[in-house]
Amino acid sequence: GQNIDQPTEMTATEGAIVQINCTYQTSGFNGLFWYQQHAGEAPTFLSYNVLDGLEEKGRFSSFLSRSKGYSYLLLKELQMKDSASYLCAVRVLLRGYGGSQGNLIFGKGTKLSVKP
């Protein structure tokens, strides 16, 4: 089966750094996404990793280790507006399709609360 685990909730302080971990066990791995979702709103794309290593985008970085089935999202210089849920999602390939014809399997999300 497909399984993606991430902590349910985390709390951090404004200005600090927080790391949100994601572990996965899936078949046909073809990339890992991180999405941000504010309460009651649509998820929005943050980052994508398909090769091992770190991808940096401003205050946000995402890391992937395919051999360990592990990723993390690192948020630096936390701001109050970063209070949101962070969704880890793995793209799995579909049988009979090539290239990137895959679907996303989502973790349950990590609710991050940033406090002053």
Add this chain to the structure above:
Amino acid sequence: DADVTQTPRNRITKTGKRIMLECSQTKGHDRMYWYRQDPGLGLRLIYYSFDVKDINKGEISDGYSVSRQAQAKFSLSLESAIPNQTALYFCATSSRGEAYYEQYFGPGTRLTVT
């Protein structure tokens, strides 16, 4: 204007009623998806379509049906709504034209079945 729109945004209906949720997009994407989100369960895929003539069941398709009327429109129907279909429903789109084939989500429809 939003690239992916959903109507209605909120809907309360009664058990046994038929209801349709609609999704439209102006992104020119070929792929469209319907998800539901429940507290503690995350996003789960209901149906997906890679082009107008392609419809596929997702993880939790029982009790739902879809129609891809055009490349830009993808509707989700609940033939006979039941209370455990109360959830937040999202439509999403993607395309090989995007760098990572990432999915773009509509604003969601909050559905309550009483």
